[in-house]
Amino acid sequence: MRMGETVWIMNRRNGIIRIETPLEPHMARKLKAGDAVSISGIIYAARDAAHKRMAGMIKEGKELPFDIRNQVIYYVGPCPAGPGRIIGSAGPTTSGRMDAYAPALIAMGLTGMIGKGSRSKEVVSAMKEFGAVYFGAIGGAGALLSKTVLGEEVIAFPELGTEAVRKLTVRDFPAVVVIDSMGNDLYVSGREKFRIVN
């Protein structure tokens, strides 16, 4: 048994798998579609405009705003924080719009993505090749999810406003493994289980 595994089993309580970031590929590969997880540690917020910029940086051979190896990106554009708050409402956005950019980031070491909605074949095949996992967060639960954010810092493209890259510190962020590193997809299997064919 590897050391990571001991931690793994110890952390599995009430059927919820506790994940501490960074997420190493051997850990990512153990997660299975349908697993309920709770994520703690640093995750990076980035959505459409930030992905477009990062893709441009990769093309030009520039360094990304953060070391992406074993990191988790959360597809989110939060509301501004009101007085005395760390962040405003902060739920997931539709991941499919990042499909054009995700495979290159996965190839560079990205091991986790958090969002909502289905992914392309290209993303899933990169996930299988490099050992990455796609988590579904609860779409529309931005107020609830904002409570899991303990720290927020804009680390790149501040001019993009809500679309800037942010370093978020989260505790017990609830999510479900939607697509695992084998390519199993909860959106497909879950739907099949409850589908009634007329």
Added chain:
Amino acid sequence: MRFIDAAEITETVKRLCMEANYHLNADIADALKKGFENEESEAGRDILLKLMENAEIAGREKIAICQDTGMAVVFVNVGQDVHITGGSLADAINEGVRRGYAEGFLRKSVVKDPLDRENTGDNTPAVIHYDITEGDAFKIVVAPKGFGSENMSALKMLNPSDGIEGVKRFIVETADIAGANPCPPVIVGAGIGGTMEKAAILAKKALLRPVNIRSGIEYVRKLEEELLRDINRLGVGPAGFGGRITALAVNIEVFPTHIAGLPVAVNIGCHATRHAEAVL
């Protein structure tokens, strides 16, 4: 002739932008609760519970239900005997949106040009629909529309021979393709008839009707009920994780159309489908 000050309209729009984004409407809150009782999927029940908790937090702490606080869609019914003083109606509405989104800590999600995509920074302009009515009443509805659900909407010019079966197929298909993207459980708004743009506006207006009120037209009511049953057989479920409660309601509006046409527009609303209104 009745006079309404533009400043009063601005103040009202500002308040409605915040109210719509912070408070889940009671009819939807009840539908989520009922959905929780009927959901067979364990994961689905958990999601519905969290959505109810989310609404509770948002309302209590006055933070947005969802970070996508939408593009502000505004419906105005202006009586023909009303005269707006102190500025233009459109400017008054946009100023209200500007203030509501700034003072309410709501996200600015509007870009100046669909291809240049530079953020306007204040969530304006709003999309405004005007209806001129008789008398001197003035009613305004603010319906912030998020694009997770807006993007999964669709419009099709059906052939009259496609009939009611064709209409049903298209609406169910649209909900099926939408899957997890529009934050289910969704509210399905459909507009049938009119012209292309009329059907789209009807679909949007259908989303403003409370989810517990069925159409007053007998065949439309039946259609709404059958479609809700069929959509909830798709298995998508809350958050798309699989389950019975894919939609909370199907609201349909109809309008006379051309002898050669059968336009059908489907506007998908997310679980929150926000709207707040005021009468001045």
